[in-house]
Amino acid sequence: MMENQAREKDLVLQVKDLKINIKTDDGILTPVRGVNFEIGKGETLGLVGESGCGKSLTSKAILGINAKNCKAEGEILFDAENLGMTDLLKLKPRGEEIRSIRGKQISMIFQEPMVAFSPMYTIGNQINEATLLHITRDKKKAKEISLGVMKKVGIANAEKRYDQYPHEFSGGMLQRALIAMALVCNPKLLIADEPTTALDVTIQAQILELMKELQKDFGMSILFITHDLGTVARMCDRVAVMYLGKIVETAPAVEIFKNPQHPYTRGLIGSVHKIGTKGQDKLFSIEGTVPVAMNLPKRCGFYDRCDKRIEGVCDVQEPELVDSGDNHRVACFACTGCPQAEKCGAEGGKA
């Protein structure tokens, strides 16, 4: 609880009831359907979910870099320098204010470093872009700053690497360069969208350690988006599990692995094989696939795939996040008991 109060004081980011609609030829998609979370200073929040659950759209909405046909509603409050708590969604997507935040106070690391860099410019040139835009107009100074960050993220021989093109870098080195680019302005919040998915395990471990170290040095908060529970366990303080555009469970990392409650979270954790338990049962698998987020009926999004569903309860209304103690919040009638207690009294609360 202490932790909770401390967090209230210096929140860096607060997302309130974020909804995103996308107009398509077939109708309106609702990939994000009311997401709430907050990130405190120096905290790492893991946003976990499978592809298509809306985690990347959520992160891009924070920076206002979603495609034009994406309409975002709700509030994204960010503790901006000299603006105070600002609703990023209210800012003009190309306006002065958001541009002073984007890349400077909030920056992002993308999934595939090979795609994130332009092949036409040198690495140094691309890192310098951020430096020149946000820190100094002096090219000499900018280069110095950029080189300093490149060294900091562990790029050996930075002076030589500065003038090289992306194709001369390996995947791991390129990801380091991308991190350097994100950190050059000393951001308050770093959004890392699957930063290690495209990398080998050994390189992945290096990059994760690097990010942890840099977080200590720079004191920034990290929104860590991934589908890999192993990296979540290694990196995050708190975890929010997303399914079909909603957060279905959120808790401190240790708690969520020890005591997962939502059937989806349990399924996710159960379907990862733990080394050292060979020869045991079949892998747990969640039957079926994620439904398309269009014209969703008013019921729990996980209803079709859930093994704990309660007929007459879960299929008539959507559960909201409910406190279940220890900073743990779950959106599931089967876990927390449902409003119509008499109908599911037997199953409720047990799960």
Next chain:
Amino acid sequence: MSEPKQILDVQHIHMRFHSKGVCVRAVTDVSFTVNEGETIGIVGESGCGKTTLGRCIVRAYEPSEGDVYYTAADGERVNFVKIDKKTMKKYRKEIQMIFQDPYSSLDPRMTVYDIIKEPLVANFPKMPKAEMEQRIMDIAAKVGLNTSYLKRYPHAFSGGQRQRIGIARALVLNPRVIVCDESVSALDVSIQAQVINLLHDLQRDLKLTYLFISHDLSVVEYISDRVAVMYLGRIVEYAPTKTLFSHPMHPYTESLLSAVPVADPTVQTERIPLEGEIPNPANPPTGCYFHTRCRFCTEQCKQCAPEYKELEPGHFVACHRAEELKLKGFDYE
């Protein structure tokens, strides 16, 4: 398994690619054997030659040197590398491949039915239509595809469903060996579990032999009976899965294992860092290929390449110091 019957015997395979006067050694002197009904995991970082090795075995590439002996269903032992293409066709049916990316390995302009039919048409052009249809229906049902959807195109299917199509296509010829090249890497965890369970069930029912190529060590540990670790085109260690994961004997295996993220925040694994990066296979280091990144490197390692030999029954290692080193692996319950 009472009497393990050898099905594949790979001996001293080399694969060199030449481009712009540079010779890239993708696979160097790889030897191992596979028994019938077994799953062999092949792990390593990207660029270590695991895919090339898989392709050499099915003869999608012509290996530069070496032999791949295959024991056919009728007991005949043939060398895939030496026989001509026509004879090879006879055996192609028995060894099939499942690819990594379910999005790019299926032709978007063919219906699923046609995709699964294609290998049948290619290998049994005289098969009656009705029999073909029967086989396609059977196999589709077996891999869990809804048979009423077979007239649809691949784009109408999700990633997991597409991978099932790829599996059906490989299985329709009743193969004995399947090379799975990163077959579950592109899938989400919950779907991954579905596909792995499916592969497991199929192996049990059809007595399949798998060569399972992957960089995901926990998946490999789950599915494999034996595991080969590759580094820079060579197998550095080959052992039964439990032995390899609990008592690795090669320093590279040890650091690879220590880097695996464990989905439990209370477990603090001590990572053994690997300095630097994989050397360029066009210009490999002298001596032991791993010496540039090895923390146990000696003068001997820099000078001469270690022999790949059986140190314990079934445990092959290529390291000068394998016997003296006490390396750490995972604890088994």
